[in-house]
Ligand SMILES: Nc1ncnc2c1ncn2[C@@H]1O[C@H](COP(=O)(O)OP(=O)(O)O)[C@@H](O)[C@H]1O
């Protein structure tokens with residue numbers, strides 16, 4: 035079945051080290067895919083290739099909504115339609131929360147300041163940060179900053195949202211508030227690819243879970259298949275280590 | 280008080296004050312034009328040095344290293360006395376401004392480069408992921424943050440340029456130092472030189488103090 039995101043023979047090398055060994059993956063429109071696996075298995079690299087934050091081998095091919103991911107004119111379209119949330123938030127510290135959310139729609143889509151502000155305030159209210167709109171990011175807690183980062187990505191009305199361990203840098207008491215925002219996003223039609231160590235979230239929200247190790251997809255299936263009846267030894271070992279922890 | 284009559288001769292100072300003011304005006308013109316030209320050229324150089332095609336980066340690096348190693352006085356003399364042999368004849372003012380801004384650009388470029396490189400990679404990645412063009416990324420995200428970092432070293436560089444304007448007296452520019460030395464010869468008394476020194480310090484001391492204050496407040500904010 036062809037996907038909204040199509041990844042064919044994705045190979046990524048850092049110098050002589052191969053981080054991804056020819057990944058094939060299709061993700062349907064509106065699907066929520068969680069990517070799990072040990073540290074260094076290539077999860078971040080995989081999703082960073084989707085919006086070309088990492089350049090990949092020329093023999094590999096990724097398309098998003100039919101548009102080939104490559105340098106040049108296509109890239110603008112892909113990046114405008116693919117939002118990304120990082121482990122370290124990466125908010126713009128010199129801009130207020132509101133300006134953080136308004137910037138890309140105004141600069142990339144040419145949205146008027148009035149329309150951008152209205153939309154930004156809606157989104158900030160939706161992620162529960164409405165009151166903090168005029169503060170600078172540095173004044174917010176980690177959980178609040180990450181919710182702003184989600185609002186900032188959503189302001190572009192993306193078709194796809196990529197999350198790279200969005201809760202890994204948070205204090206435990208703030209993980210829930212960010213996961214709640216992500217849960218409310220699932221099922222709204224946005225295609226989500228989430229790299230996470232939150233197995234509870236993956237089990238509850240994912241349509242499909244992908245287990246990666248050593249730059250390869252070892253196993254993929256529904257949450258029940260992966261968590262309850264994993265077929266591969268490596269998946270069982272990983273889950274055993276993570277879940278009994 | 281012989282010392283006062285020699286170095287702080289008030290009648291001499293009063294008599295030569297208009298000359299010193301004329302010199303100060305010339306010094307400020309040379310300084311400000313050189314600083315502005317150096318800033319513009321330096322920013323362009325920094326961007327090229329960081330993001331240009333490989334061989335352009337090499338050229339920019341060579342330029343920066345060369346301009347940082349050549350003594351300013353030597354460069355000035357080459358521009359004023361040697362270039363005419365190949366048909367390039369610059370006025371004393373243009374010679375002084377060229378030498379000062381060519382060198383200032385090299386220092387400014389290194390300052391901007393350090394400022395840009397101090398911005399975390401995540402800022403570039405977040406901008407790219409949002410679809411911002413290179414220009415918007417630089418103008419809206421990177422440079423506003425880099426400016427804060429580069430203001431103290433840039434101010435230091437401005438101070439250096441203002442001080443180095445004194446070298447322009449070598450190419451017969453009637454700047455503050457030149458006026459002071461001429462007034463000293465005329466009056467047969469070194470008080471005008473002391474007067475010039477006081478004027479230099481009076482102008483630059485506030486800048487020096489401002490840099491120290493900025494650096495202290497940044498150090499506090501970063502803690
Ligand atoms: N910029 C880089 N340069 C060199 N090696 C890298 C770079 N980024 C990632 N790697 C390597 O690629 C492998 C996969 O990294 P990554 O995708 O970050 O793993 P994960 O997100 O699953 O922890 C790791 O071995 C890592 O060391």
Ligand SMILES: [Mg+2]
Nearest residue numbers: 077078079199
């Ligand atoms: Mg990672």
